[in-house]
Amino acid sequence: MPELPEVRHLSHQMDGELRGRTIAGVDVAQPKCLNVPLSEFERLTVGRTVTKVTSRGKWVFVTLEPGSMFLLSLGMGGEALLHAKGEPVPDNRQVAFRFGDGSALSLHFWWFGYAHVVPSAELSSHAMTSRLGLDPLNEVEFTWSAFDYLLEMRKRSAIKAVLLDQKNIAGIGNVYIQDILFAARLHPMRKAGDVSSAERQDLYGAIRSQLRHALELGGLAYEKDLYNQSGGFKDFLVGYREGKPCPVCGTAVQKVKTGSTASFICPSCQT
Numbered sequence: 272m273p274e275l276p277e278v279r280h281l282s283h284q285m286d287g288e289l290r291g292r293t294i295a296g297v298d299v300a301q302p303k304c305l306n307v308p309l310s311e312f313e314r315l316t317v318g319r320t321v322t323k324v325t326s327r328g329k330w331v332f333v334t335l336e337p338g339s340m341f342l343l344s345l346g347m348g349g350e351a352l353l354h355a356k357g358e359p360v361p362d363n364r365q366v367a368f369r370f371g372d373g374s375a376l377s378l379h380f381w382w383f384g385y386a387h388v389v390p391s392a393e394l395s396s397h398a399m400t401s402r403l404g405l406d407p408l409n410e411v412e413f414t415w416s417a418f419d420y421l422l423e424m425r426k427r428s429a430i431k432a433v434l435l436d437q438k439n440i441a442g443i444g445n446v447y448i449q450d451i452l453f454a455a456r457l458h459p460m461r462k463a464g465d466v467s468s469a470e471r472q473d474l475y476g477a478i479r480s481q482l483r484h485a486l487e488l489g490g491l492a493y494e495k496d497l498y499n500q501s502g503g504f505k506d507f508l509v510g511y512r513e514g515k516p517c518p519v520c521g522t523a524v525q526k527v528k529t530g531s532t533a534s535f536i537c538p539s540c541q542t
């Protein structure tokens with residue numbers, strides 16, 4: 272599933288390409304990924320112009336003027352691809368927007384994808400996006416004190432569960448969490464309340480540096496961007512490296528079950 276680096280990278284590309292393009296028509300092959308009936312979806316999108324594209328967590332926010340917001344979650348293995356004028360849109364797409372200049376944006380979901388639209392004035396009542404937590408790459412909102420407070424509020428929960436809860440911090444999933452916890456030398460099941468202030472500082476730094484590094488590389492090597500290009504991030508420290516040596520101490524990396532998720536850890540470094 273794309274996480275913050277992939278989604279942010281995609282939203283930057285969409286912002287650069289789609290601003291100023293007007294939606295001339297929409298083709299929907301799978302209406303169940305919409306939040307409203309098709310006629311309402313068309314009413315809120317067709318004839319409107321993209322003015323801005325941003326992201327929070329795993330969601331892309333496309334501002335359509337006048338007065339609508341298109342909300343996209345690619346789920347697992349989903350793709351959003353741009354097609355130049357005259358280029359055919361692949362037929363396995365669930366949703367495609369045709370723009371007035373002849374170009375198109377196609378959306379393909381393997382699992383759990385959503386293509387929602389709301390009037391801008393009703394954005395705050397869109398349940399799936401209105402409760403998204405802090406953006407870890409936004410320095411104004413993701414401050415050290417906000418992070419420290421968050422861990423205090425959830426001190427009885429396992430640190431991994433706190434970080435994966437999208438209502439706390441938006442955008443970390445079971446891929447990037449692996450190296451974030453390793454870099455902070457924390458076992459995923461440690462209670463948030465048992466993480467010392469110095470360890471919290473390390474964790475705070477690890478979240479920002481790991482996500483920023485992956486974003487700079489265009490996200491994961493097995494995810495595709497707007498131009499169907501793969502990301503450049505593939506060198507995990509411990510993630511998906513079961514049995515391989517820990518880059519710090521050489522101990523074999525273990526894959527362990529942590530609640531409902533799997534974790535890759537160095538049993539010597541992460542305590």
Ligand SMILES: [Zn+2]
Nearest residue numbers: 517520537540
């Ligand atoms: Zn180690």
